[in-house]
Every structure is written in structure tokens, then in C-alpha cells.
Amino acid sequence: MGSTVKIATDDGSVGHHGFAADFLEETPFDLCYACGPKPMLKAVSKLCKQMNKPCWISLEERMACGIGACLGCAVELKRSNGESYYGHVCKDGPVFSSEEVVL
Numbered sequence: 001m002g003s004t005v006k007i008a009t010d011d012g013s014v015g016h017h018g019f020a021a022d023f024l025e026e027t028p029f030d031l032c033y034a035c036g037p038k039p040m041l042k043a044v045s046k047l048c049k050q051m052n053k054p055c056w057i058s059l060e061e062r063m064a065c066g067i068g069a070c071l072g073c074a075v076e077l078k079r080s081n082g083e084s085y086y087g088h089v090c091k092d093g094p095v096f097s098s099e100e101v102v103l
């Protein structure tokens with residue numbers, strides 16, 4: 001698709017050895033897709049917001065039903081007007097704009 005993919009891993013097994021947020025600070029990019037632990041997603045989302053770059057994050061939650069019935073994967077989200085509500089990772093995600101997730 002003509003995109004350059006840059007990868008960072010904590011253990012250095014693939015790509016940059018170190019924290020993803022640190023890597024982003026020193027690497028030019030247009031768009032960020034991230035998956036992993038919430039502290040990392042929080043750091044990456046904060047950095048992208050500071051740099052005015054779009055960021056999409058994939059959330060991981062325990063899922064029992066997978067259809068939005070059990071509420072086991074509920075996460076706090078926010079609308080563009082700042083109002084918060086709960087959505088479901090299984091039904092509404094798992095990929096969300098970092099702007100709409102309360103981390």
C-alpha cells in the first residue's frame with residue numbers, strides 16, 4: 001500500500017528495541033496504529049495528541065459472549081462533545097480512535 005511500517009518491541013525481538021512512545025518521539029510518522037498494554041497505549045495516545053497525529057488503538061479485554069450481551073468487555077469511551085459512555089470492545093471495537101477511549 002506504499003506505507004512504511006516501523007515496529008518497536010520492548011525486548012528488541014523485532015524493530016526498535018525500547019518503548020514505542022520513545023520511538024515515536026524520534027521517528028517521523030503520519031499515522032499510528034498501536035496494540036499492547038494500556039500504559040503503552042496511554043503514552044502513545046498522549047504523544048500523538050501532542051503531535052496532532054491520528055492514532056488508532058486496538059484494545060484487549062476478556063470476552064465471554066463476543067456479541068455485546070455480557071458486558072464483560074465494557075470500556076469507558078467519550079464522544080466528541082466530551083460526554084462519556086460505556087462501549088464494548090467486542091461489538092464496537094476492538095480498534096478505536098485514541099481520541100474516543102478513556103485510558
Ligand code: FES
Pocket residue numbers: 062063064065066067068069070071072073074088089090091
Ligand atoms: S464479550 Fe460480552 S459484551 Fe463483549
